[in-house]
Amino acid sequence: MDIRIFDSHEALDKAASEVMVELARSKERPVFGLATGGTPVGIYQALIQVFSEERLSLKHALAFNLDEYVGLPPSHSQSYAYYMLQHLFGHVDMPPDQRHIPDGMARDPHQECLRYDQLLAEAGRIDLQLLGLGHNGHIGFNEPGRGLERGTHVVSLQEETREANARFFSEMEEVPKQAITMGMGTILQARMILLVVKGKDKADVLSSALTGPITTELPASLLQTHPHLLVMADREAGAQLFAQVDLNIIDKA
Ligand SMILES: N[C@@H]1[C@@H](O)[C@H](O)[C@@H](COP(=O)(O)O)O[C@@H]1O
Numbered sequence: 001m002d003i004r005i006f007d008s009h010e011a012l013d014k015a016a017s018e019v020m021v022e023l024a025r026s027k028e029r030p031v032f033g034l035a036t037g038g039t040p041v042g043i044y045q046a047l048i049q050v051f052s053e054e055r056l057s058l059k060h061a062l063a064f065n066l067d068e069y070v071g072l073p074p075s076h077s078q079s080y081a082y083y084m085l086q087h088l089f090g091h092v093d094m095p096p097d098q099r100h101i102p103d104g105m106a107r108d109p110h111q112e113c114l115r116y117d118q119l120l121a122e123a124g125r126i127d128l129q130l131l132g133l134g135h136n137g138h139i140g141f142n143e144p145g146r147g148l149e150r151g152t153h154v155v156s157l158q159e160e161t162r163e164a165n166a167r168f169f170s171e172m173e174e175v176p177k178q179a180i181t182m183g184m185g186t187i188l189q190a191r192m193i194l195l196v197v198k199g200k201d202k203a204d205v206l207s208s209a210l211t212g213p214i215t216t217e218l219p220a221s222l223l224q225t226h227p228h229l230l231v232m233a234d235r236e237a238g239a240q241l242f243a244q245v246d247l248n249i250i251d252k253a
Pocket residue numbers: 035036037038039040066067131132133134135139140141161165
């Protein structure tokens with residue numbers, strides 16, 4: 001695992017976007033695994049800028065988002081489909097039928113999970129999976145628990161997760177109780193994983209995830225088993241990692 005610590009979000013976002021640009025340049029048909037939440041917004045902005053400045057194309061790329069809320073249509077301002085359109089897809093040339101997000105409005109969400117896994121299987125392995133980190137250690141919407149699912153599945157969101165995401169909704173009642181998420185098995189199969197973490201409120205969970213026991217009670221800890229994990233964190237989120245002598249930390253300050 002490689003860990004890079006940044007002083008500014010601008011530098012972090014740029015470095016993360018460069019990893020994505022590098023993949024777009026090096027592969028004819030790259031498969032991106034994409035994340036939502038507050039953390040990647042700046043990365044997508046940086047990415048859009050580089051793509052327009054360097055006239056790069058995503059015409060042949062595929063994208064698979066990690067998750068979507070059950071019950072929110074793409075027109076809902078807090079759906080992840082809406083988020084992706086606003087923050088990335090509306091600004092790059094990736095054709096709509098190559099951008100995949102679980103359908104939170106599917107009449108049968110379990111059937112939708114099977115459909116999503118089928119699409120993933122047809123695409124082959126994800127080349128680069130971008131990840132944020134939940135305060136309780138969730139990845140996508142893979143919540144802590146006694147077990148984790150391998151493939152795409154319907155999940156009941158923990159109250160802690162609903163509360164953390166309530167800031168995007170006008171009231172707590174509006175936060176969906178269920179979501180569809182890609183499973184930990186699919187995530188871990190990605191050729192490369194880029195975990196991005198910002199803010200001092202994530203320092204504890206990031207440190208536990210990278211240096212503590214590997215346990216389904218902290219889904220992000222499973223990332224320790226991945227052969228090609230790159231972590232980019234701001235100084236606040238990475239604060240506790242410096243005490244760990246056995247980590248390969250590159251300080252970009
Ligand atoms: N499902 C998403 C995750 O994919 C995201 O990584 C996490 C952290 O979000 P943020 O970056 O806003 O802290 O929250 C949400 O629950």
